[in-house]
Amino acid sequence: VIQIKRQNMTHMVQQVHNQDLVVTFLGQPQRNCSVIYLRIKGFFSDFDFGMDNESGFDDGMERAQEVTVNLTFNQAACGVNKELDLNLMVECGRCKGSKSEPGTSSSVCPSCQGSGMQSVNSGPFLMRSTCSRCGGSGRIIKNACHDCKGRGKVSQRKTIRVSIPAGVEDGQSLRVSLGERAVQELWVTVRVEKSKTFRRDGSDVHSDVNISLPLAALGGKLSVPGIYGDIAIDIPKGSCSHDRIRLPGKGIARMNSFGYGDHYLNIRIQPPKRLTDVQRALLLAMAEMDDLPAVINGVTMTTDGKQAIDDTDQFLLSQIRTVLKRYEITKSKSSSAESAEETRKKSKM
Ligand SMILES: [Zn+2]
Ligand SMILES: [Zn+2]
Structure with missing residues (x-):
């Protein structure tokens, strides 16, 4: 049982016999009918609700095959070629799909006159189903092909090369063309692994x-x-x-x-998780200049709102502070000298 969405309605599709499907309209309680037969070409391809279409629907198509392919994140992102070993139904080489032994031919089904359908009146609906005599093909095979036993197709192990396009997402399905002689559709559903990085x-x-x-x-x-x-x-x-x-x-x-x-x-x-003595001393020296209203571990706030570190027993830190203090003094001296020079220049003018 699968669910498909079409024209904003969810249908529950159930395969009953041969290629007849039962479609149940879900979430449509106002509709009188809950079950309706429909004719279908293939399995996933477009179908119609046509009750008046007289043409037979047995076009020799098999039920579509669905396979799942696992991809890494990068394979899905960049695209990849995958080789799949599958048992696929292909046209019988002996009868070329005609179902009859070479040299013999089939005749029109007398029950359905070749339409492949039979009608049954059921309440307000005219129910149509596959002709039970010919199985929907509309023809009766007298001499069935020896290779395919009159099915017109045979199962074959095949290696299919599928090129997955770049950009596929997890859960997406791709229809894969199997060539002209194919009697089956192939759908590949991709499963994409999560990436640790992306x-x-x-x-x-x-x-x-x-x-x-x-x-x-x-x-x-x-x-x-x-x-x-x-x-x-x-x-x-x-x-x-x-x-x-x-x-x-x-x-x-x-x-x-x-x-x-x-x-x-x-x-x-990412700050370092474990600090070396040097890193710790440098960070504490920086913490002393921090102006965020926070109390940093190892630093105390003085009464005038400044950060201060007790550098007793902290040789490296006291050395750094000495260097920094010396730098401050040199800087203020040179800047006062500069401003004195400026004043001198201005007074000259
Ligand atoms: Zn055959
Ligand atoms: Zn028939």
């Missing part, structure tokens, strides 16, 4: 980029994995976590239009 949103791709604290603050260059290979990117200085970098056209090929989607990089700043 997330997909239609034809766009998203991934995370972990960057260090200095890289975030100072900016720089970095190589990140893209779906077609590594991509060199610029990290702007002052980058924040969750900042987004858009790489136009680096996404997945669009299935229903031209071009490619975009690749979005989500920045994640």
Whole structure:
């Protein structure tokens, strides 16, 4: 039992015998009929509800075969060729699909006069079903072909090469052409594995980029994995976590239009998990200059609202502070000297 959607109605389709299908209209309680016979060509191809179409429907098509193919994220994104070993129904080579032994011929079915259908009156509906005598073919075979026993087709092991187009999504089905002599349709449903690196949103791709604290603050260059290979990117200085970098056209090929989607990089700043003595001393020295209203571990707030560190027993930190203090003094001296020079120049003019 499968469910199909057609003209905004959901039908439950059930195969009963041969190629007759029972269609149940779901969610349509106002309709009197719940079951209707329909004629079908193939299995998934277009069908009609035509009660008055007199032509027989046995065109020799077999039920479509459906296979599932597992793909990695990258195979689905970039496309891939897959080889499938399948048992497929093909036209019988001996009778060329005529069902009769070569040199003999079939005759018109006397029960249905070749239409392949028989009618039964049932309440308000004229029910039509396959002719029970000829099985819907409209013809009676006198000398059945030896190879196919009068079926006109035989099962054959075949290797089918299927080229999966770039951009297929999990659960999508593709109709595969099996050539002119095919008496069957092949549908390939793809199952796409999730990627550890990439997330997909239609034809766009998203991934995370972990960057260090200095890289975030100072900016720089970095190589990140893209779906077609590594991509060199610029990290702007002052980058924040969750900042987004858009790489136009680096996404997945669009299935229903031209071009490619975009690749979005989500920045994640990763501070070092374990600090070395040097890193700790440098960060504490920086923390002393921090002006965010927060209390950083190892730093105390003085009464005038400044950050201060007790550097007793912290040799490296006290050294850094000494250097920084010396730098501050030199800077203020030179700037006061500069301003004195400026004043002197101005007074001369
Ligand atoms: Zn045959
Ligand atoms: Zn018949």
